[in-house]
Amino acid sequence: MTQAPRYFALIPAAGVGARMEATSPKQYLKIGGKPMLRHTLDAFLSSELIAHTFVVVSPDDPYIDAVAPHHGVTVLRCGGASRMESVRNGLAVLASTLSRADWVLVHDAARPGLTAELIEKLITGTGDHPAGGLLALPVVDTVKRCIDGEAAGTVPRNGLWLAQTPQMFRYELLREALAAATDPDSITDDASAVEALGLSPKLVEGHPRNLKVTLPDDIRIAEMYLAVSQPELV
Numbered sequence: 001m002t003q004a005p006r007y008f009a010l011i012p013a014a015g016v017g018a019r020m021e022a023t024s025p026k027q028y029l030k031i032g033g034k035p036m037l038r039h040t041l042d043a044f045l046s047s048e049l050i051a052h053t054f055v056v057v058s059p060d061d062p063y064i065d066a067v068a069p070h071h072g073v074t075v076l077r078c079g080g081a082s083r084m085e086s087v088r089n090g091l092a093v094l095a096s097t098l099s100r101a102d103w104v105l106v107h108d109a110a111r112p113g114l115t116a117e118l119i120e121k122l123i124t125g126t127g128d129h130p131a132g133g134l135l136a137l138p139v140v141d142t143v144k145r146c147i148d149g150e151a152a153g154t155v156p157r158n159g160l161w162l163a164q165t166p167q168m169f170r171y172e173l174l175r176e177a178l179a180a181a182t183d184p185d186s187i188t189d190d191a192s193a194v195e196a197l198g199l200s201p202k203l204v205e206g207h208p209r210n211l212k213v214t215l216p217d218d219i220r221i222a223e224m225y226l227a228v229s230q231p232e233l234v
């Protein structure tokens, strides 16, 4: 008898948020009165498809205990020097908890606009694709190559997509891909590690509300999306 697939969330939240230039890591900044990371965790807690959520923080993180709920979320204090290492360390800790065929949805703490509907869309859209899948958005602007501050050419945008998260893979595949990855500067998301194995993850169209909060002005955009009721936005 085949077992029903199990889906787990893994949230890397060990970054310092240097580009945000705030006094605390950006995942703890408040959006609409609630820490960004709590919005992110709540999206997974509100999805009936997710069996459990794990969050990876730095070993000396002083904020997480006040933010993570006691039920449905497990805190892993094993963050590394890059996003890639934080995800890899989190997967290693889960070796005795997850099985090889379990699916892991890796999602940035810094994308608080995720919804249960987008999680379901990703899981349905990826299906049983052997290389997994990710949310992403087709590029809508004209793309320029910049050399010394000048437009040195226009890159055809046809076929270009911007990667979002979650990105979902079978546990065994993601561990193998990240074990083989060496350069955090080129492996900026989980899909790129899988692509480096010669595989092609499925692209599932995401939504602008699932933006990554990176620069100071992004907080206001996230606030706007999180103030709007969710169902009509997916």
Ligand SMILES: Nc1ccn([C@@H]2O[C@H](COP(=O)(O)OP(=O)(O)OP(=O)(O)O)[C@@H](O)[C@H]2O)c(=O)n1
Pocket: 011, 012, 013, 014, 015, 016, 017, 018, 019, 020, 026, 027, 056, 079, 080, 081, 082, 083, 084, 086, 087, 107, 108, 109, 110, 111, 212, 213, 214
């Ligand atoms: N060593 C790291 C670096 C990043 N992340 C996480 O990866 C996600 C995406 O990274 P990014 O937006 O680049 O976050 P920061 O690294 O915190 O930001 P910056 O690059 O501006 O410092 C975030 O949820 C961040 O907390 C992580 O878990 N461990």
Ligand SMILES: C[C@](O)(CO)[C@H](O)COP(=O)(O)O
Pocket: 083, 108, 162, 163, 164, 165, 188, 189, 190, 212
């Ligand atoms: C994983 C990611 O969110 C995909 O867009 C993104 O690459 C992470 O942010 P970073 O600035 O590249 O670390």
